[in-house]
Amino acid sequence: MVKDGIINISKPQNMTSRDVVNIVRRTLGIRKTGHTGTLDPMATGVLPVCLGRATRIIEYLDMDFKTYRCTMVLGRHTDTGDVWGTEISRVPEEQVNQVTEQDVIRAFRPFRGVITQTPPIYSAIRVNGKRLYQYAREGQTVEIPTRQVFIRSLTLESVNLGQGYDSSVTFQCQCSKGTYIRSICQEAGEALGTGGAMSALTREASGFFSLEQSLDLPALESLSPSERDSHIVPPDAPLTSFGRIEIAGKDIWRMTNGLTVWRSHCRVTREPVYASRDFPLPVRDEFRRAYAVYASGQGWEDYSPGTFLGVAFMDPEGQNLHADKIFKTEGA
Numbered sequence: 477m478v479k480d481g482i483i484n485i486s487k488p489q490n491m492t493s494r495d496v497v498n499i500v501r502r503t504l505g506i507r508k509t510g511h512t513g514t515l516d517p518m519a520t521g522v523l524p525v526c527l528g529r530a531t532r533i534i535e536y537l538d539m540d541f542k543t544y545r546c547t548m549v550l551g552r553h554t555d556t557g558d559v560w561g562t563e564i565s566r567v568p569e570e571q572v573n574q575v576t577e578q579d580v581i582r583a584f585r586p587f588r589g590v591i592t593q594t595p596p597i598y599s600a601i602r603v604n605g606k607r608l609y610q611y612a613r614e615g616q617t618v619e620i621p622t623r624q625v626f627i628r629s630l631t632l633e634s635v636n637l638g639q640g641y642d643s644s645v646t647f648q649c650q651c652s653k654g655t656y657i658r659s660i661c662q663e664a665g666e667a668l669g670t671g672g673a674m675s676a677l678t679r680e681a682s683g684f685f686s687l688e689q690s691l692d693l694p695a696l697e698s699l700s701p702s703e704r705d706s707h708i709v710p711p712d713a714p715l716t717s718f719g720r721i722e723i724a725g726k727d728i729w730r731m732t733n734g735l736t737v738w739r740s741h742c743r744v745t746r747e748p749v750y751a752s753r754d755f756p757l758p759v760r761d762e763f764r765r766a767y768a769v770y771a772s773g774q775g776w777e778d779y780s781p782g783t784f785l786g787v788a789f790m791d792p793e794g795q796n797l798h799a800d801k802i803f804k805t806e807g808a
């Protein structure tokens with residue numbers, strides 16, 4: 477039987493994120509699955525898929541950063557913001573060839589820190605209970621709400637100019653959840669006066685997970701059950717921004733039954749990353765006081781040392797630990 481956990485899949489092109497989840501579900505024979513963040517059908521790269529009770533961890537990953545490598549071509553504007561959409565307009569090749577490397581540097585300079593972004597109309601964001609791409613396909617207009625996202629870094633990797641419509645820019649971007657790379661391409665293209673459309677996108681990392689450690693679907697399907705299990709990481713592995721607490725004895729029983737545990741009974745081995753500093757964007761205040769909780773293995777025979785029990789929040793006064801989600805109960 478497949479254990480609860482997360483498997484890092486390398487999503488291929490021409491497949492939706494939901495398609496990947498469905499293949500993982502069928503291959504592993506597990507019903508409850510979910511991914512930690514959608515990739516566009518034409519994008520490739522890291523797609524962590526949560527299995528079983530690990531799906532409950534997804535809401536705790538809002539502070540994870542994602543790393544993308546993107547290539548955009550100059551000279552055209554499309555309805556989707558990428559080369560697979562319908563072309564709306566293009567500028568003469570002569571105009572494209574006038575773009576200099578300094579122009580490109582200036583166009584990308586604003587994409588640092590907290591920025592306001594307008595998501596593409598062809599996206600899965602819901603407005604009034606309906607996804608934006610549904611409005612687009614039905615030819616309806618809708619006001620798209622802007623959002624704030626955080627660009628931790630954006631590095632130009634190659635600038636290929638003077639090639640007419642084959643002129644391109646490749647960049648790497650590390651950003652917060654909810655950032656649309658297609659929108660960066662569109663806005664940078666507008667700043668250049670040529671338009672721009674994404675032509676390739678790979679997610680190289682998503683929080684704890686990297687492309688180097690991912691598994692492609694053919695490899696997943698060829699593995700034996702025991703080999704597949706070796707690629708499944710435990711549900712707590714991505715909780716790198718949360719603190720870590722160990723408890724023992726009857727406090728394990730209290731925690732796993734939803735009762736308060738006193739701070740004086742806890743052994744704090746790591747404080748939350750954002751306990752004393754701000755995350756660049758608004759997040760749940762409880763995440764400043766969030767801990768992954770483990771059994772120390774002392775005085776409670778059903779739990780071995782290091783067993784992940786669940787996620788808990790310390791109260792604002794720092795006196796009591798309250799369970800938020802329990803992942804390990806007695807006998808489970």
